[in-house]
Amino acid sequence: MKKIISVKNLTKNFKVYHKKQGLIGSLSAFFKRKYETVKAVQKINFEMNKGEIVGFIGPNGAGKTTTLKMLSGLLHPDDGEVSVLGFIPFKRKKDFLSQISLVMGQKSQLWWDLPAIESFNLNRMVYNLSKEDYKTSLASLVEMLDAKDIIHRQVRKLSLGQRMKCELIASLIHNPKILFLDEPTIGLDVVIQKKLRKFIKEYNEKYNATIILTSHYIGDLEELCKRVVVINDGILGYDGDFGSLIKKYAKLKTIKLVFLKEVKKENLQKYGKIIDFEPLKASLEVNREKVGEVASGILNEFSVDDLNISEMPIEEVVRRIFENGNNE
Amino acid sequence: MRKNIDLIIQYIKLNLQTELTYRSNLIFTFISAMTYVFVFVLSLKFVFNYVPQIGGYNYDQLYVILMLSQLWWYANVLVARKNFQYIAKAINNGTLDYHLLKPYSFRILTPFLKFDFRHLMPIIITVFLLFIKLDFSSIGILQWLGAILFFMNGVLVAYSITSIFTSFSFWVGRNNSIFDISLEMPDLVRIPIEFFPFIVKGFFIFFVPVIIMVNPTFQILYNNMDYILLAEALIISLVLFFISEFTWKYGLKNYTSAN
Ligand SMILES: Nc1ncnc2c1ncn2[C@@H]1O[C@H](COP(=O)(O)OP(=O)(O)O)[C@@H](O)[C@H]1O
Ligand SMILES: [Mg+2]
Numbered sequence: 001m002k003k004i005i006s007v008k009n010l011t012k013n014f015k016v017y018h019k020k021q022g023l024i025g026s027l028s029a030f031f032k033r034k035y036e037t038v039k040a041v042q043k044i045n046f047e048m049n050k051g052e053i054v055g056f057i058g059p060n061g062a063g064k065t066t067t068l069k070m071l072s073g074l075l076h077p078d079d080g081e082v083s084v085l086g087f088i089p090f091k092r093k094k095d096f097l098s099q100i101s102l103v104m105g106q107k108s109q110l111w112w113d114l115p116a117i118e119s120f121n122l123n124r125m126v127y128n129l130s131k132e133d134y135k136t137s138l139a140s141l142v143e144m145l146d147a148k149d150i151i152h153r154q155v156r157k158l159s160l161g162q163r164m165k166c167e168l169i170a171s172l173i174h175n176p177k178i179l180f181l182d183e184p185t186i187g188l189d190v191v192i193q194k195k196l197r198k199f200i201k202e203y204n205e206k207y208n209a210t211i212i213l214t215s216h217y218i219g220d221l222e223e224l225c226k227r228v229v230v231i232n233d234g235i236l237g238y239d240g241d242f243g244s245l246i247k248k249y250a251k252l253k254t255i256k257l258v259f260l261k262e263v264k265k266e267n268l269q270k271y272g273k274i275i276d277f278e279p280l281k282a283s284l285e286v287n288r289e290k291v292g293e294v295a296s297g298i299l300n301e302f303s304v305d306d307l308n309i310s311e312m313p314i315e316e317v318v319r320r321i322f323e324n325g326n327n328e
Numbered sequence: 329m330r331k332n333i334d335l336i337i338q339y340i341k342l343n344l345q346t347e348l349t350y351r352s353n354l355i356f357t358f359i360s361a362m363t364y365v366f367v368f369v370l371s372l373k374f375v376f377n378y379v380p381q382i383g384g385y386n387y388d389q390l391y392v393i394l395m396l397s398q399l400w401w402y403a404n405v406l407v408a409r410k411n412f413q414y415i416a417k418a419i420n421n422g423t424l425d426y427h428l429l430k431p432y433s434f435r436i437l438t439p440f441l442k443f444d445f446r447h448l449m450p451i452i453i454t455v456f457l458l459f460i461k462l463d464f465s466s467i468g469i470l471q472w473l474g475a476i477l478f479f480m481n482g483v484l485v486a487y488s489i490t491s492i493f494t495s496f497s498f499w500v501g502r503n504n505s506i507f508d509i510s511l512e513m514p515d516l517v518r519i520p521i522e523f524f525p526f527i528v529k530g531f532f533i534f535f536v537p538v539i540i541m542v543n544p545t546f547q548i549l550y551n552n553m554d555y556i557l558l559a560e561a562l563i564i565s566l567v568l569f570f571i572s573e574f575t576w577k578y579g580l581k582n583y584t585s586a587n
Contacts, residue, residue: 076581113349125338
């Protein structure tokens with residue numbers, strides 16, 4: 001079967017100029033500039049099938065956004081080949097653009113001074129939708145996102161979460177076959193993050209849309225993506241099953257504890273590897289399958305003020321992946 | 329085409345709606361824009377109290393060329409300046425992204441992106457002020473058509489130049505100087521061609537083409553055509569238009585879409 005997205009040796013460098021601090025730095029930069037090349041994406045290869053959801057993870061500055069921008073046609077690649085739906089994205093053919101969408105957590109396409117519905121309506125014309133198609137699509141999105149009340153409010157006055165819902169509606173109104181989501185849940189509270197993830201899943205199932213989403217947090221992708229791609233410093237280090245990634249490189253979770261009464265280190269040791277200890281505070285590394293068991297054990301044995309379970313930081317996972325790669 | 333027209337209308341509507349949410353002070357913009365014209369007309373009147381004409385031009389003629397140049401300037405602000413200022417900023421902060429991702433002809437929409445209603449009013453008033461001095465009985469239909477064509481040609485020249493300079497933002501980053509320099513333009517634009525000394529004439533036709541902005545329209549209205557200048561105006565306009573398309577396309581390749 002023909003792949004819906006295929007990327008070969010994709011490469012992008014940025015030239016940034018370096019300036020020393022202060023006025024003197026600015027002055028000297030005015031006369032003589034020092035340029036530095038940032039290798040944002042280096043010879044990346046991957047392919048995707050229709051209907052797949054793939055998660056891109058990597059720390060900040062890894063090259064995730066740059067990759068999505070090349071896939072959607074915003075940036076001209078320096079080298080390599082990209083094909084999306086059989087098009088070369090950078091040519092930005094109308095037929096191509098009307099079948100994709102890129103949503104960026106940090107940028108907005110909505111008209112800030114007007115209610116979001118006006119931006120939707122503008123997109124109806126931009127994408128040549130019939131009135132009926134538009135109505136059906138809008139109604140379905142509004143319902144899925146539970147956004148009936150907010151689309152008539154001035155965008156400027158919406159909370160970040162509400163705005164993100166509107167951003168998604170504006171981007172999906174034309175029912176794109178491919179959806180690129182760049183950190184769509186960044187800065188949102190946990191409840192809304194969960195809702196949006198559920199929505200993305202539903203959308204994928206309902207329309208068989210192909211979706212790439214990025215995150216610098218593993219937990220974001222757990223419920224959504226069977227397959228993940230890990231990049232760091234522009235290099236692709238892992239492409240495969242989410243489960244095996246976890247098994248191989250992110251077996252552990254961290255439990256952070258705050259106690260009401262002082263505890264003894266020895267008593268805590270049996271629960272996991274202690275990575276941080278003060279009489280009233282501790283951090284433990286625990287196998288992810290055992291987290292529930294361990295947490296309830298601790299809650300029974302000690303008087304706990306606060307308990308917090310988190311994924312391994314992405315930097316740590318990435319370090320392990322790339323170390324492992326070098327050994328093989 | 330139909331789609332483009334619908335989109336243009338929609339953009340104009342949305343801009344009007346935005347304007348209305350802020351109830352921006354139409355009167356205020358209007359007063360400041362018109363004060364300039366009235367001060368100029370008054371000083372012109374004052375000078376003509378002492379001399380019957382300047383360089384072969386009488387009061388009415390200089391008045392007409394003044395109004396034409398004002399009209400040209402407002403049109404330029406409306407279709408080029410506002411929009412390209414917005415685009416230059418969008419290139420720098422990466423907000424051009426969403427325009428580039430849309431399946432529409434961005435270049436056709438450009439003049440309407442930030443359509444500013446506050447400038448419609450001075451335009452209407454200026455047309456009125458222009459018409460009260462024109463001798464309608466001496467201007468035939470062909471002259472009207474020619475005048476309108478060459479007026480639009482003058483606006484197109486300004487538009488293309490602004491576009492070319494805006495494209496430079498793709499390489500050099502923030503780039504406001506073009507907008508500052510162009511503020512001085514109306515002063516040069518309203519000078520009749522004969523007032524330019526021969527040695528700088530060529531410069532102001534080909535390099536800083538202020539002479540072709542409104543002089544052709546003016547000549548046509550007074551049936552006093554310099555056909556070489558008219559031809560030059562059309563050719564320069566065409567050349568600049570193609571250069572602007574080229575610099576835009578080429579600039580886009582260098583778009584870095586800042587985060
Ligand atoms: N427009 C740009 N100009 C210069 N450098 C950039 C630009 N965009 C990204 N970069 C650099 O490229 C690298 C990758 O960035 P990005 O793709 O945004 O990473 P991520 O999305 O994974 O956080 C970073 O080092 C970043 O500083
Ligand atoms: Mg990013």
